[in-house]
Amino acid sequence: MALIETKDIIKDYDMGKVKVRALNGINISIEKGEFVAIMGPSGSGKSTLMHIIGCLDAPTEGNYILDNLKVSQLHKSELAAIRNKEVGFVFQTFNLLPHLNVLKNVELPLMYAGMSSKARIKQAKDILDSVGLSDRLKHKPSELSGGQRQRVAIARAIVNNPAILLADEPTGNLDTQAGSDILSIFSELHAKGHTIIIVTHDMAVANRANRIIKIIDGKIVDGNIAA
DSSP states (O other), X not given: XXXXXXXXXXXXXXXXXXXXXXXXXXEEEEOTTXXXXXXXXXXXSHHHHHHHHTTSSOOSEEEEEETTEEOTTOOHHHHHHHHHHHEEEEETTOOOOTTSOHHHHHHHHHHXXXXXXXXXXXXXXXXXXHTTOTTOTTOOGGGSOHHHHHHHHHHHHHTTOOSEEEEESTTTTSOXXXXXXXXXXXXXHHHTTOEEEEEESOHHHHTTSSEEEEEETTEEEEEEEEO
């Protein structure tokens, strides 16, 4: 059984009197431990698909099954619970809390999960060490480079060991070297068994994955490209 499976997913948005179809019959299957890139031009529907996979949104029609659980018809509160437990997010804009230091930013998911202070500090420190930031624990995000901020975001995303790591244009705000370093971290995480899905319009980024799913105008045009 696949970790992620979508069946005939349709997503419509009401734009005033006009209905816009962002996804039109999406069928994909992603196994546990895969490293997949979802690739397409701006407006193709790739971010909408990511939001559904990450339980940030629900489809208009069709079924989404995550780890044997049909999540496509769950209520918002149930989606939030699944999202907090099963999905780690990395965004182009980092989405770190500026008033918290690096350690506190990474601790947040563990705090929400109810972990004790001592245990979450140790776990957050261990994860930050694994991404090369053990010497930046007390720094605020504004005191870090873009690449370092993205490392913090990755650490926060994986600190509670989610089933899926979702990254939306994770190198979009980084220079070439920092972007390459971040992609190397994703490759290392994949080698450790993490399931990783990167949404991108950049072929150089997509080529770091093991499989590329191409989406254009809300439809999958190729889902079995070996990168």
